[in-house]
Amino acid sequence: MFDYLIVGSGLYGSTCAYELKKRGKSVLVIEKRDHIGGNIYTENVDGIQVHRYGAHIFHTNSREIWDYINQFADFNRYTNSPVANYQGKIYNLPFNMNTFYQLWGSRTPAEAQAKIAAQRQELDGREPSNLEEQAISLVGRDIYEKLVKGYTEKQWGRSATELPAFIIKRLPVRFTYDNNYFNDQFQGIPIGGYTQIIEKMLTGIEVRCNTDFFTKQAEYRSLAKHIIYTGPIDQYFSYQFGKLEYRSLRFESERHETPNVQGNAVVNYTARDVPYTRIIEHKHFDPVDTPHSIITREYPAEWQEGMEPYYPINNELNDSLYRRYRALAKADTKVIFGGRLAEYRYYDMHQIIGSALKDLQSMS
Structure with missing residues (x-):
């Protein structure tokens, strides 16, 4: 019998797991994918840290959050200038x-x-x-x-x-010659990728990958006194009010036998007749000296069952639907719902950590 079952090993779930273990709680993490880390997962491909699920740049104005994430990795001085x-x-x-x-x-x-x-x-x-x-x-x-x-x-x-x-509530307009995309004081990329951060957070904690909570719900529920759930909130409640809408992404990666393909980590393609939105060249995030390079094209897609939901469509219809699910969630005192999918909102990484630390205060 564990104190906590955490469904999902992304940044929210892993932050919770790390903090709960520090408090002496026993924790089991289950993850439906074949790897930990959720969408911030990076993998070493021929010496280059590849962001498998799109570019992730850590930025924050909070000294507390910056110091917190830096305990798990050394960060470089990357400046996002797409x-x-x-x-x-x-x-x-x-x-x-x-x-x-x-x-x-x-x-x-x-x-x-x-x-x-x-x-x-x-x-x-x-x-x-x-x-x-x-x-x-x-x-x-x-x-x-x-x-x-x-x-x-x-x-x-x-x-x-x-x-x-x-x-579009606002669009950033600067009347200075400043190409830094973010206004935040702290910004960077972990040297060696993001996966090491999650690995360190989950050190000493039992983790089961390739494990879908919904295939054996009764069994997994019986394993712990409390549950932290980070998956889609509508799926948790069996879509009883209907499905929330998302936009998804499809990625196509290529290896090029040249050390520098586009000269920048991120190039957005803004013309409507180009099917992808941007091309990422991964080695510019965490620079390495290699004779080859890897790029990834991002293709937006309408979310369908079986695809990864990336961006909630926060219009009036979906937000109204989410509020109904949120009411059910609040009534379930055994389960804490947290993160991008469980809260049906887009989070940056620093916001995920802040949200997890705040929610943990209510668990004490």
């Missing part, structure tokens, strides 16, 4: 003075601000009624058409005019 490829032309991200010079030849903040202000007038004071109008109200037509529209429509699988305005 670029956008639109019809063969390259633009810096996030939108900054480099971008404005590339678009319009603007050399001063005043010139760029005037250009954006003029283009925002297109709405003529109207309240934006969809994502397209919301984006134009924030950054103007040129930036929207070249750097927002196609990427967003691929990501969500819908026309920008069919998407609600609230999806």
Whole structure:
């Protein structure tokens, strides 16, 4: 009999497992995949740390969270500076003075601000009624058409005019020559990949991979006094109110016999007629000297049963449905629901750790 059964070995579940073991609790972790780590799993492929489930860059403004994650790995000084490829032309991200010079030849903040202000007038004071109008109200037509529209429509699988305005609450615009995507004080990539972090968190804890909680629910429930569940909340309750919607991703990786394919870790492809949203070149996250390189293309997809759910579609319909499941979850005093899927919200890694540590306080 364990004190806690943790369903899922991602960052939330593993943080909980580590902290509970420190308190002297007995913990069993079960994981349906054939590896630990959830979506932050990295694997060494011919000397390169490959992010199997897309790019993961750790960033936070919290000194407490930064110190916490650094106890498990040494982090490099990686700065996330993606670029956008639109019809063969390259633009810096996030939108900054480099971008404005590339678009319009603007050399001063005043010139760029005037250009954006003029283009925002297109709405003529109207309240934006969809994502397209919301984006134009924030950054103007040129930036929207070249750097927002196609990427967003691929990501969500819908026309920008069919998407609600609230999806884009703001777009980062800087009137400085600063290509650092994040404003957070602390940022980096663990040297040697993320999997080592999860391995250290789970040291001394029984972990069973290739183990699906839903195949033998009664048996797994009987193994522990308490359960921490990190899977889809609607699946836990047998989809009794219906299924929550997600967007998924498909990855295609290639090895190239050249030391440098694209010169940057992340290149976004913002034109609608390019089927993928971005290409990741993994060795630029955690630099290594190899004569070859590995790239991965990311293809957004409509989520279907059997696919990995990545991005919750937080519209009014799904959020209403989630609240019904959340009410059931709160009534289940034996189970703690936490993480991206159990809470039906997108989390960055630092937020996952913060959420886990906060939830653990309620367990004491």
